[in-house]
Amino acid sequence: MAWQYSEKTKQLFMDAVHGKPGTHMGEIEDPDGLGEHGSIACGDALRFSFRVERDESDPKKDVITEARYLTFGCTSAIAASEALCALIEQGRHTPLDALKISNQDIVDYLDGLPEQKIHCSVMGAEALEAAVLDWAQKRGLDPREFGIEVHSEAEEEGRIVCTCFSLSAPYLKRKIHELGLKTIPEITNAIKAGGGCHTCHHAPGGLQDLLNEVWGTSGGQAAGEPSATGEGEKAEPLSPYQFSKKVESVMEEYIRPMLQRDGGDVEIVDIKDTLVYCSLKGACVDCVGATQTLKALVEKTLKEMVDERITVIRL
Numbered sequence: 001m002a003w004q005y006s007e008k009t010k011q012l013f014m015d016a017v018h019g020k021p022g023t024h025m026g027e028i029e030d031p032d033g034l035g036e037h038g039s040i041a042c043g044d045a046l047r048f049s050f051r052v053e054r055d056e057s058d059p060k061k062d063v064i065t066e067a068r069y070l071t072f073g074c075t076s077a078i079a080a081s082e083a084l085c086a087l088i089e090q091g092r093h094t095p096l097d098a099l100k101i102s103n104q105d106i107v108d109y110l111d112g113l114p115e116q117k118i119h120c121s122v123m124g125a126e127a128l129e130a131a132v133l134d135w136a137q138k139r140g141l142d143p144r145e146f147g148i149e150v151h152s153e154a155e156e157e158g159r160i161v162c163t164c165f166s167l168s169a170p171y172l173k174r175k176i177h178e179l180g181l182k183t184i185p186e187i188t189n190a191i192k193a194g195g196g197c198h199t200c201h202h203a204p205g206g207l208q209d210l211l212n213e214v215w216g217t218s219g220g221q222a223a224g225e226p227s228a229t230g231e232g233e234k235a236e237p238l239s240p241y242q243f244s245k246k247v248e249s250v251m252e253e254y255i256r257p258m259l260q261r262d263g264g265d266v267e268i269v270d271i272k273d274t275l276v277y278c279s280l281k282g283a284c285v286d287c288v289g290a291t292q293t294l295k296a297l298v299e300k301t302l303k304e305m306v307d308e309r310i311t312v313i314r315l
Ligand code: FES
Pocket: 161, 162, 163, 164, 165, 193, 194, 195, 196, 197, 198, 199, 200, 201
């Protein structure tokens, strides 16, 4: 499938990869601020650096004069990095002013991003924050004095909730709160957590539990999150019609977007009792891991969210 990128996103990407004058791909030698976010193993990584014009009497008045990035990722990751640099170089930002640039500012600069690509803008904002903290340390400043929260690696250490992306509970809770994330798909779109094997979705202490903890819901589902018919829950039996509608809705809202992210897709062909007959589409058709995808992703998600008796059969 093709992502629906804005003209601005496509243009920024093309300009960057062709090294058009005025674009920012590259790295500043001996930078005043250097920050990284993401990892190549997880598919996206950004190394962001900037140079300042120093104010020798008051380091807080240093002004960023140049920003650069090295990005491993897709069209939107590169365009978001360009947007970040352009926003910073617009006007004379002190590093502390630059921290006010949010991931939403990056999205707005790009004239929007597909929901599933919002994490590219979050990655930019995170790398910027890391670079500003690096600058503050080099300049002997304590950012906490200016009311800026510092989230050091040590503070973010903790129980790993999403092993696929190595994301800890403290980090996830902070981002759920900061970004106002209310559902598991929103978490996945913003910071990728939960976008791999899914086992962290409804496991004890998993993403749903963190959502409940942050937003004060007790044991329930966040808005928009279908409930699972799991062991111990007293769910009303679904009629065949309700069962089919629920399978379809989980397929549309959760499963298909994840497959589409990698160029694949799935279609329900028929539903008989708890047997769900599916046909794989796009990149999934020739994928050597297609059977594994059906069992580990499609069937597992339907079992978790609809009925544990479901069996998915490929047609
Ligand atoms: S553990 Fe979170 S997606 Fe795999």
